Amino acid sequence: MKKILLSVLILMGAFVASAQSGIKFEDKSFDEVCALAKKQNKLVFVDVYTQWCGPCLAMAEEVFTLTKVGEIMNEKFVSVKIDAEHGEGVDFAKKYKVRSFPTYYFIDPNTKEVLHRSGGRHEADKFLKIVANSMEPKLRSTYLYTEYEKGNRDPEFMLDYIDGMALSYDRNNLAKAIDELVAIKGDDLTDDVLGELFFEHINDRNHPLFKKFVAKRAKMEKKYGKERVDQKLYQSYRWCNDEQELNAVGDFKGKDYIITYNKLRSKIEQKEYAAADALVMEMFANSSFDQKVVMNDIKFIGRRIFYKEADKEWEQYCVKYLQYIAYNDPERKEAENHYNYARILEKIIKDNPDIHKYFPASVTQEPETGKTQYTMRSSKLKQKPRR
Incomplete structure (x- = not known):
């Protein structure tokens, strides 16, 4: 009996400790x-x-x-x-x-x-x-802003100030502060401090530091390694659809994927759906492409039909893509993949009256009880009020 009581007390203690975890x-x-x-x-x-x-x-x-x-x-x-x-x-x-x-x-x-x-x-x-x-008094936002306004441009202070702006998502002051630090320390990207700031915060391809990074690419690869330089280029050119600009920068890992994705978007915009479909199938089959990236991009394209009027022809292709992603997601943990596939099937059923006779009313009509919409939005969140 004592052993049972002790076990219960231990379990209760563990439960209390668990309940108290996190911020009170x-x-x-x-x-x-x-x-x-x-x-x-x-x-x-x-x-x-x-x-x-x-x-x-x-x-x-x-x-x-x-x-x-x-x-x-x-x-x-x-x-x-x-x-x-x-x-x-x-x-x-x-x-x-x-x-x-x-x-x-x-x-x-x-x-x-x-x-x-x-x-x-x-x-x-x-x-x-x-x-x-x-x-830490000298790392608090109030101190950083006050010192900066006073004109403090000591390099060590500026590093703290930049870090603070990054943590608070103050992008305007962050960019300005980096430019000021460059004016103080120079623009040598092989400098460890400036180099790390560049990799972390500079993504604007028109920024002078970025242009210097591209121009001195061989030197950058020697200092930071080709893999890191390629990754930076890929991140920065990820959504660049200017073919001339892409060609000018030279080769880097992932560039072929960016070019292929740009071709796909162009085919869709021109409503050349058969050609777009062929490209999507090539992307799914290309083992050199990161398939998680491919699936995420195609998922984004496919789910756009939920938010804007789409051609019925294109909708049929999107069903195939969302099905493929739901079936083939390598991690099998992304609920949104299954949600998108179920949602598009439900949309097709509701949009086609002739199909209704094959499905019960619970599928073709709004539910009689509970929520009326199929959504992944948490029930804990209310709608944002209109201003």
């Missing part, structure tokens, strides 16, 4: 959270969200629930969620000038002033880097 968000007002934080000598973390925001829900379910995130956050912060469109969140969003969702505030509970601000959807490690910066 207080069910209190902002003022009450600040009072509690003062009492516990902690900072306040505010997650500003909306009920329709997909990235907000993703962070709430995939990052904030992680044990490693909760351990750090619960030790250093008193946390609260604030809905920017309801209750006290409306005034909070106005006062703290919330412009996007999710937005994260790290606040001094004594003054209620923002020490650090960031936002967006991140993997756990990136989010924890944002958290770490909030606890």
Whole structure:
């Protein structure tokens, strides 16, 4: 009996520990959270969200629930969620000038002033880097912006400033800061610091650094390796449909795929569907192409028929593509592949009255109970209000 009781207690303890993993968000007002934080000598973390925001829900379910995130956050912060469109969140969003969702505030509970601000959807490690910066006075966004406005252009400071702009998705200030750092340090891409900044942040093919990167390609390959240089070129030219520009840059791994995909888009736009179909089949059969990339691109093309009027001829081809992807996805874990295939079959059934006699009303009509639309959108998300 004692052994059974001990086992039950151990299981209960494990359940409690599991239930407490992740960030503990207080069910209190902002003022009450600040009072509690003062009492516990902690900072306040505010997650500003909306009920329709997909990235907000993703962070709430995939990052904030992680044990490693909760351990750090619960030790250093008193946390609260604030809905920017309801209750006290409306005034909070106005006062703290919330412009996007999710937005994260790290606040001094004594003054209620923002020490650090960031936002967006991140993997756990990136989010924890944002958290770490909030606890380091000279890495906080408020310090970085203030010093920059004062005219601080010390190279070491500029690196911190650039890192901060990248983490907060402040693309305009990020690009400007990189240009200023280049003006200070020079544009030698073999410099380890500048080289890493280039690979991480410069994707504009018209940027002077990118043009120099292409012009000095042999030197770049010697410094960083051909594989990394090819990967950078592929990422930057991925959606380039200018044949002359592509030819001018020379060969790199993945270029043949970009050219093939551009031909496919052209055939579709010209409604040369038989030729487009032949290209798609070649892409599926080409073992030198990354088939996960191929399937994702063709899936995007195929599902466009759900959002715009499509030729019935082209729709028939799309059925074949979405079926192929659902059947052949190598990882077999992507729910969207099966969702797209089921959705297009349902669309065809509903669009063709003559087919209805072969299917029960539950397929051809809206369901009598529950949801009326087939969707992968989480039931936890509401529709974004129209402004």
